[in-house]
Amino acid sequence: MTSPRTFLLLQGVCSPFFxxxxxxxxSRGHRVFKINFTGGDWLYWFGQPAWSYRGSRKDLGPYLADQYRRYAITDQILFGDCRPIHRPAIELALACGVRTHVIEEGYFRPYWVxxxxxxxxxxxxxxxxxxxxREVGKQVPEYRQGRSFSHSFNIRAFHDVLYHLAGFYNPLFFPGYRTHAPVNAAVEYLGYIRRLPTLRWxxxxxxxxxxxxxRxxxxxxxxxxQLSSDAQIREHSRFANMAGVMEHVLASFAAHAPGGTALVIKNHPLDAGLDNYPRMIRRLEQRHDLKGRIHYMETxxxxxxxxxxxxxxxxxSTVGLVALARSCxxxxxxxxxxxxxxxxYQGPLDAFWREGEKPSxxxxxxxxxxxxxxxQVNGGLYSRDxxxxxxxxxxxxxxxxxxxxxxIG
Structure with missing residues (x-):
């Protein structure tokens, strides 16, 4: 057993995990504090003692620094490192000597986080x-898929809806909170209600x-x-959304891909259907003279x-890891x-169409x-087991x- 530490939990995932x-x-002897930023955070802390931060983002840094000092915080835990409330917290923790543990969806899903x-x-x-x-890989164990457990879209959706329903009271109890999501949850849900019944067809x-x-x-x-709302697009790429990605890729494909080849565009399984991708693709086909060479799949x-x-x-996307695993x-x-x-492939996209090689x-x-x-940690964020x-x-x-x-070093 290590010496007792003092953990501060910031914003978590839409589930009872935190x-x-x-x-x-x-239960292991550590002190634990929690800051709630939204009604969803409050709901999923199940009435346990916690601080409620009601201020603005610009005042968050001094507030956190005061909490670190007053309660001798040694570690903070948060879900998602791109949220506006988490970026300054990570930078501040580094300056204050507080360890930050970032939890996120797994690189190798579905049984890893x-x-x-x-x-x-x-x-x-x-x-x-x-x-x-190559050097470290010789020293570590051989990992398979991880121990399995029950997981379903319905469980995840249930927690997401419950979390955001509690957020209805944010203007009253958390007036300084601004969501990191670019689209209102209610708008997304309406999109899912419209899209999901069509997926079987x-x-x-x-x-x-x-x-x-x-054939x-x-x-x-x-x-x-990918999802245009994903932090991986908004924070870690030069593209604003999937429309920009498709414009870039189709222009390169039209100019440099071998004749007689096609491009299959597959939508993300969790897309809410708010963007009309088929219409966008038809326009790009016409612009780049690609009629008959572009195929769009909703599933x-x-x-x-x-x-x-x-x-x-x-x-x-983590699809890239799946592609590499399949030697694509x-x-x-x-x-x-x-x-x-x-x-x-380390060269430009224009050359990839003809020069791309299988991964090692x-x-x-x-x-x-x-x-x-x-x-990676074996487990899940949503189901009980x-x-x-x-x-x-x-x-x-x-x-x-x-x-x-x-x-490992």
Whole structure:
């Protein structure tokens, strides 16, 4: 057992995970404090004592510094390092000698969750040196898919709706809070209500489209769309949204891809349908004279698409990791953790269409094992058994003086 520490929990995920984590830390002799920023935070803290921050973002730094000092905070835990309330908290903690533990959706889903110190994704401390992974990869265990647990979209959706319903009272009880999301939750829900019932029809149509492409023997590249609202697009790429990504990729495809090849564009499974992608794509087809070469899928079997694709173009989606695992040539348009020589294509997009090469299977195995060993925790954020597993597996990492990545050096 390590010496008792004092943990401060900031904004968490839309689930009981932070509550159960706080309980577990207390049971191990640590002091735990919580700051609620929204009605959803308050709801999912289940009536336990907590501070409520009602001020503005500009006053948050002095408030946090005072709490750090007054209560001798040693560690803070937060979900998502790109939220406006979390960026200044991370920078302040570094200056004050407070450890920051960032939790985020896993790099290797669905049975892993990311836990890193100070930052994840674009702010991750993971190196980009392939030789480092080749060396470290020989020392770490071989990881499989992780222990499984129940998980479903319905459980996640239930927690999300409940969290945002509680946010209805934010103007009254948390007047200084401004959401990090660019789209109002109610607008997103209306989009889902309209889109979800159509997916069964789209799935049949998309499966038939892929079967037709394979039967005709048409070589194709895959462009998996991300959510325009995702921090990975807004904070860690040069694109404002998916419209800009498609404009960039289709212009390059039209000018440089081999004749007779096609581009399959697959929508994100959690897209709310607020943007009319088919209309955007038709306009781009006409602008770049690509009629008949662009295929849009609302759903689509990702595994089958990657298995037959000549290459995958992504900004920084975790689909890139799935593509690498399936030995599919991959181009990253920003700088995700897997944008490493030997894994992704390092030249310009214009050349990728003809020069993209398969990733090194050996390097990817070393990379995957190392990333899981240093940053991934087996468990889930939403279901009861997934949360229980995640809490138990997080505790030794939160209590450790040095993170697994720091231990490896």
């Amino acid at each position: 509550f159960r984590l706080g309980q577990a830390l207390r 990311t836990l890193e110190r100070n930052g994840v994704n674009g702010y991750s401390s993971l190196p980009k040196d392939p030789d480092w992974y 789209h799935r049949k149509k998309d499966d038939q489209l892929l079967a037709d492409i394979l 005709q023997g048409t070589p194709y590249y895959l462009l998996p769309l 689509g079997n990702l595994g089958e698409l990657l298995r037959h694709a000549s290459g995958t173009v992504t900004v920084n 040539p991959t181009m990253a348009l920003s700088n995700p953790i897997y944008n490493i020589p030997g894994l992704t 299977g050996r390097l990817f195995r070393f990379f995957r094992n190392t990333v899981i060993h240093t940053t 997934g949360i229980g597993m995640l809490v138990a597996n997080c505790l030794p990492l939160l209590e450790a003086e040095h993170s697994p990545l720091e231990e």
